[in-house]
Amino acid sequence: MAQKSSPPPISYILLALLLAGGSYWYFEIRKPTETSTAVPTGTASAPSANAPPAATSPTTFSPPTTVPRGTTVRIAGSTSMVQINQALKRGFEGQFPGALVKTDAGGSSQGIQNLLAGKIDIAAVSRVLSDQELNQGLVAIPIAEDAVAIVVGDANPFRKGLTDTQVQGIFQGQINKWLGIGGGSGTIRVINRPEGSGTRQAFQELVLKGANFGEGANSTTMPRDATTPLLQALKADGIGYATYAQVANQRTVRTVAVNGLTPEASNYPYLRTLYYVYKNPPSPAVQAFLGYATSPQGKQSLIAK
Secondary structure (H helix, E strand, O other): OOOOOOOOOHHHHHHHHHHHHHHHHHHHHHHHHHHHHHOOOOOOOOOOOOOOOOOOOOOOOOOOOOOOOOEEEEEEEEEEHHHHHHHHHHHHHHOOOEEEEEEEEEEHHHHHHHHHOOOOOOOEEEEOHHHHHHHHEEEEEEEEEEEEEEEEOOOOOOOOOOOOOHHHHHHHOOOOOOHHHOOOOOOOOOEEEOOOOOOOOOHHHOOOOOOOOOOOOOEOOOOOOOHHHHHHOOOOOEEEEEHHHOOOOOOEEEEEEOOOOOOOOOOOEEEEEEEEEEEEOOOHHHHHHHHHHHHHHHHHHOOOO
């Protein structure tokens, strides 16, 4: 039987080209189009709720060289930062004649509310911002370190130190007798700050590790966040807490060592950061003041306060 002749070489070439073209269309063009419908558009690029501030939210500012006359900066918030506000006010107004810094207190949370409402330019805050506050365009700038001191009245016969466990027990209502911590007879009166206080919130995190305060009969919550009335309420049987800068030179109260450490110690257990908070974007006045507050001149004014 005679053999069939082989197809000419050009037939193989054409067949190979057809197969290659069909494979490319199926795998590289048709398939991605079909699978792309299974993934919702934009899912991969959706921003996270906890995403860091955008590049338009500066956290550092250059020290100003000039500030226009008539520039006004309104600051309000934490009572723990009253002395810091006053020191930076004096330094800023002294370096830039014609500029004015207005300061007020009332608590960290009140300061943040006023900032969001546009009533002030900078909130003085003695706690970290919440996620909700960050998502509203607020940016916190660290200004100073501070110690939260445990205080008793100078007339109080208790003159020992406390452990951090004892401090927790007192403010959670588990220890309510002075005898239970090596003191004399009588009930421990706990003098607490109101819920809007940044110092209270910082104390709850630093000292109570997020646990709640005790609400027993021996606990009194002050009606407003002010240090002087709290110190006056201590008398001979009360215990409370305050920013150390506000009680260091007081003659009517004493600080209580914790774990053998006083608030002056670098490893004192109750240290926190104090902040100035602005709403993005910052105005020229805010940029100027924060640039001064974080400059060597600003830091020097805090040392001299």
